[in-house]
Amino acid sequence: MSSSIKEFQSKEKPEGYYKKLVNGLSEVNKQLGAFLNINETIKDGFPFSVKDNLCVRDVETKAGSEILSGYIPPFNATCVERLSSSKFSFLGKTSMDEFGFGSFGLNTMCVAKNPFNTAYVAGGSSSGAAVATSILKYHVALAESTGGSISNPAAFCGVVGFTPTYGAISRYGLVDYANSLDKIGIMARSSEDIRTVFDIVKGPDSYDSTCVGIKFTNVNNKKIFLIKQLLDATDEKVRSEFDKLVSKIREMGYSVEEKSLEFIEKAIPAYYIISMAEASTNLAKYNGYKYGFKNENFSEEYNRFFTESRSKFGVEAKRRVVLGTFVRSASVKEKYYRKALKVRSLLIREIGKLLKNGFILTPTMPITTPKIEKAVSLTPVEAYRMDILTIPPSICGFPHVSFPYSYPNGMPLGAQIISDHFNDYALLDFVKSWETSFRYKFKYNIGDIR
Numbered sequence: 001m002s003s004s005i006k007e008f009q010s011k012e013k014p015e016g017y018y019k020k021l022v023n024g025l026s027e028v029n030k031q032l033g034a035f036l037n038i039n040e041t042i043k044d045g046f047p048f049s050v051k052d053n054l055c056v057r058d059v060e061t062k063a064g065s066e067i068l069s070g071y072i073p074p075f076n077a078t079c080v081e082r083l084s085s086s087k088f089s090f091l092g093k094t095s096m097d098e099f100g101f102g103s104f105g106l107n108t109m110c111v112a113k114n115p116f117n118t119a120y121v122a123g124g125s126s127s128g129a130a131v132a133t134s135i136l137k138y139h140v141a142l143a144e145s146t147g148g149s150i151s152n153p154a155a156f157c158g159v160v161g162f163t164p165t166y167g168a169i170s171r172y173g174l175v176d177y178a179n180s181l182d183k184i185g186i187m188a189r190s191s192e193d194i195r196t197v198f199d200i201v202k203g204p205d206s207y208d209s210t211c212v213g214i215k216f217t218n219v220n221n222k223k224i225f226l227i228k229q230l231l232d233a234t235d236e237k238v239r240s241e242f243d244k245l246v247s248k249i250r251e252m253g254y255s256v257e258e259k260s261l262e263f264i265e266k267a268i269p270a271y272y273i274i275s276m277a278e279a280s281t282n283l284a285k286y287n288g289y290k291y292g293f294k295n296e297n298f299s300e301e302y303n304r305f306f307t308e309s310r311s312k313f314g315v316e317a318k319r320r321v322v323l324g325t326f327v328r329s330a331s332v333k334e335k336y337y338r339k340a341l342k343v344r345s346l347l348i349r350e351i352g353k354l355l356k357n358g359f360i361l362t363p364t365m366p367i368t369t370p371k372i373e374k375a376v377s378l379t380p381v382e383a384y385r386m387d388i389l390t391i392p393p394s395i396c397g398f399p400h401v402s403f404p405y406s407y408p409n410g411m412p413l414g415a416q417i418i419s420d421h422f423n424d425y426a427l428l429d430f431v432k433s434w435e436t437s438f439r440y441k442f443k444y445n446i447g448d449i450r
């Protein structure tokens with residue numbers, strides 16, 4: 001699949017193109033709920049959308065949370081600034097689970113629906129970004145992942161989702177979920193478009209000291225590892241499709257080997273402990289003084305003032321504040337928080353060792369796309385377990401890409417390819433070679449130029 005950015009730039013736009021784009025998108029958005037707002041003043045450039053947890057100057061930015069309703073940042077996130085000054089134009093903010101807390105895009109007021117069938121979830125937490133990418137012919141999405149929020153919705157919506165090495169793209173202007181895990185990434189309809197955007201937005205930023213200028217490598221040993229424990233956690237339907245993908249990858253000249261890993265099953269508990277601990281400190285600032293819903297009556301008693309403001313958090317956010325505060329409290333932090341940090345180090349070492357010699361391939365999600373009613377009925381722990389395949393690379397900061405590879409019963413399935421830190425370009429090359437023999441399918445092509 002070729003670059004839609006280059007194609008778009010080479011095409012003459014018909015009179016009124018952007019107006020038609022905005023109108024067409026607004027119409028479809030009524031059913032799909034991908035966009036929270038649409039920039040009606042767009043008049044040139046290649047359209048990009050921005051997940052609602054990234055600041056866009058003068059545009060309401062609320063990270064999917066009611067508590068931030070009305071917050072209008074006076075500045076652009078670095079990635080938004082860099083794209084805006086490179087012939088790309090802001091098209092709108094996309095919906096997401098509140099603060100990134102979720103896997104199905106349901107923990108928020110504006111629920112995005114799957115463009116292949118609206119009875120199904122779009123995935124999460126970057127639900128709107130994936131739907132936007134799936135319905136717009138010429139568009140790229142800026143999204144963010146803490147524990148799989150790019151791979152997951154990209155897989156369910158049939159688009160390419162790239163989560164780079166931790167620290168490759170500046171987090172300045174991001175409404176933090178968990179600072180040691182948050183990664184800004186990109187969704188598009190092809191690996192080439194992702195590469196173009198990555199080249200523009202990556203690289204050091206004086207506003208983010210964790211955004212480093214390390215040199216990227218580009219190593220491909222033509223070797224793929226499958227992880228036994230992750231395959232065992234995958235349901236049968238997904239597994240049989242994935243096996244067919246593995247055969248095709250062998251035909252592409254890769255040798256494939258299954259490995260067993262000792263610590264991999266500890267990734268989910270470690271991730272949820274670390275991410276909730278960090279989230280609970282990040283959410284402390286939404287208390288109605290500087291940030292968060294403001295009860296203007298400052299003379300009120302402190303506890304009442306504070307409680308009223310924080311009542312605007314959704315159920316999942318409240319759960320994470322409580323659990324996150326608990327795991328880092330003095331009496332138990334050795335037992336939970338510090339142990340989770342040790343597990344993370346062990347995982348980086350264990351998985352990293354394999355990645356020195358090849359890529360790791362997994363299905364992106366262990367299940368086929370669930371119906372909304374099914375996802376709503378999951379308990380929190382059942383929902384967290386759905387992240388079993390996306391959390392290992394996420395907790396270690398390894399770059400990964402989810403790409404579509406099959407459409408059983410008309411719904412897309414995604415696979416996830418993972419590589420060593422800063423070997424991001426080798427992943428994009430891998431997906432590019434996949435795209436030479438596999439055509440992605442989309443139900444909508446809003447903004448097409450004939």
Ligand code: GLN
Pocket residue numbers: 099100101102103124125144145146147148149150177275387
């Ligand atoms: N589902 C995971 C969580 O709820 C990951 C979300 C994310 O990457 N933002 O934490």
